[in-house]
Amino acid sequence: MEHSLTFLGTGASCGVPSYYCGCAACVEARTDTRAARSCACLLVSATDTSAPLPTQTRHTLIDAGPELRTQLVRAEASAIDRLLVTHEHFDHIGGIPQLEFYVKLKSLVPLPVYAGSEASAAIRQQFSFMLDTLDLRPLDLWQRLEFDGIAYTPLPAQHAPGTFGFLIESPKTRLAYFPDTGPLPQEALAALAVEPLDILVIDATFNGRNWMPRSHHSISDAIALAERLAPAKAYLTHLSMHYDEPITCVGLSELLAPYGGAIEPAYDGLRVAL
Numbered sequence: 253m254e255h256s257l258t259f260l261g262t263g264a265s266c267g268v269p270s271y272y273c274g275c276a277a278c279v280e281a282r283t284d285t286r287a288a289r290s291c292a293c294l295l296v297s298a299t300d301t302s303a304p305l306p307t308q309t310r311h312t313l314i315d316a317g318p319e320l321r322t323q324l325v326r327a328e329a330s331a332i333d334r335l336l337v338t339h340e341h342f343d344h345i346g347g348i349p350q351l352e353f354y355v356k357l358k359s360l361v362p363l364p365v366y367a368g369s370e371a372s373a374a375i376r377q378q379f380s381f382m383l384d385t386l387d388l389r390p391l392d393l394w395q396r397l398e399f400d401g402i403a404y405t406p407l408p409a410q411h412a413p414g415t416f417g418f419l420i421e422s423p424k425t426r427l428a429y430f431p432d433t434g435p436l437p438q439e440a441l442a443a444l445a446v447e448p449l450d451i452l453v454i455d456a457t458f459n460g461r462n463w464m465p466r467s468h469h470s471i472s473d474a475i476a477l478a479e480r481l482a483p484a485k486a487y488l489t490h491l492s493m494h495y496d497e498p499i500t501c502v503g504l505s506e507l508l509a510p511y512g513g514a515i516e517p518a519y520d521g522l523r524v525a526l
């Protein structure tokens with residue numbers, strides 16, 4: 253089985269460029285689309301290379317932001333086998349309606365959606381018109397799920413009530429994904445420290461002043477956490493790039509140069525082997 257992860261989106265909810273913004277980061281993203289960022293979501297792919305042709309790839313989606321349709325087209329993912337939800341904010345569930353006609357016209361079975369109680373309630377309330385296409389399944393902290401040779405364990409994050417990060421373990425890679433979090437709760441830090449982490453993917457919403465220090469990281473907070481957990485590789489995600497001080501991708505590369513590639517910004521479309 254071959255496993256990989258695609259960053260469908262690596263931005264905060266405002267996106268880069270923002271339609272209302274003319275900061276240096278947005279100017280850069282308007283001239284170079286590689287600097288553009290959509291809402292943070294992940295796609296984990298598992299391909300059984302030993303199966304007879306044509307090989308089949310299974311896809312696990314983590315979060316479904318409002319740009320999901322274009323993100324999936326770009327990633328060339330023609331099927332989704334399940335959705336795991338970190339939390340109920342719009343930038344993480346606002347694209348769920350874009351799964352409705354995939355279920356109705358292609359997969360023909362309700363899509364398994366694993367979500368905590370708060371996110372589940374929000375999905376039921378906001379998307380009541382399409383509940384016949386979703387197979388909502390409860391998900392609790394520490395409840396280990398396994399799909400296609402990969403284990404997913406929800407860990408506590410400090411963000412909206414009931415927000416999860418995920419510990420994602422393939423046979424080769426131990427990865428932590430915390431797209432929205434303030435300082436990590438002790439239990440999460442302890443769980444991550446049990447074994448060395450190969451990859452940390454961490455909230456780096458703000459640059460300069462952290463406007464929401466209890467529920468998000470700034471870039472410097474994210475760097476400090478990466479130095480503390482010492483993964484082989486850390487990727488910054490959920491980057492607003494605008495606030496408090498706009499930073500361009502060029503500026504971010506210069507800021508991270510001293511880490512010699514150990515800490516890098518993720519970007520939309522980045523694919524990493526697991």
Ligand SMILES: [Zn+2]
Pocket residue numbers: 269270273274275276277278279493494498
């Ligand atoms: Zn801007």
Ligand SMILES: [Zn+2]
Pocket residue numbers: 339341411412432
């Ligand atoms: Zn959030």
Ligand SMILES: [Zn+2]
Pocket residue numbers: 264265292341343344431432490
């Ligand atoms: Zn978010």
